[in-house]
Amino acid sequence: MNKNSLKETYVQHKTGNLQMNLYELYIDAPYHWHDECEFICVTKGKCECIINGKKLEVESGQVILINPGELHAVNSIADGRFFAIVFHPYMIFGTELNDLLSKNILFKRIYDKNAFPDKQILSAIFRIRSTFYNRYFGFELIIKGLITEIFGTIYENKLYT
Numbered sequence: 001m002n003k004n005s006l007k008e009t010y011v012q013h014k015t016g017n018l019q020m021n022l023y024e025l026y027i028d029a030p031y032h033w034h035d036e037c038e039f040i041c042v043t044k045g046k047c048e049c050i051i052n053g054k055k056l057e058v059e060s061g062q063v064i065l066i067n068p069g070e071l072h073a074v075n076s077i078a079d080g081r082f083f084a085i086v087f088h089p090y091m092i093f094g095t096e097l098n099d100l101l102s103k104n105i106l107f108k109r110i111y112d113k114n115a116f117p118d119k120q121i122l123s124a125i126f127r128i129r130s131t132f133y134n135r136y137f138g139f140e141l142i143i144k145g146l147i148t149e150i151f152g153t154i155y156e157n158k159l160y161t
Contacts, residue, residue, distance in 0.1 A: 038087075045080035
């Protein structure tokens with residue numbers, strides 16, 4: 001399989017001036033990859049996520065983090081429903097912080113609503129979703145701040161290797 005042929009080129013993950021988008025998905029997402037980070041939040045049932053050939057089962061109340069460039073797919077099992085937040089890492093890391101998102105850093109893959117500090121991360125993800133749909137003036141700043149807060153929580157609590 002040629003990885004380049006699976007690059008997602010038909011979608012531009014952008015909302016206004018914000019290099020991110022949110023997708024409510026009720027269908028499976030086929031194997032693909034992109035330059036953006038992605039949080040997949042399962043809201044009902046279970047989903048099977050395949051990342052670089054490895055299958056992971058994610059259930060309601062869990063979020064999975066996909067790094068830029070990773071081949072991935074999401075399949076609904078047990079009536080699974082999910083939404084995805086896709087954002088370009090430049091949005092928060094820029095060039096001056098690129099060592100915080102290097103290929104040498106492996107983030108914790110699955111975050112669960114019943115674990116601390118994962119609860120904080122899930123709370124921020126649901127606030128992103130709510131803010132995204134409300135679209136009040138300045139919503140982009142709130143979303144950017146929440147994504148930054150998520151990665152701050154990851155680093156503060158050493159949820160990476």
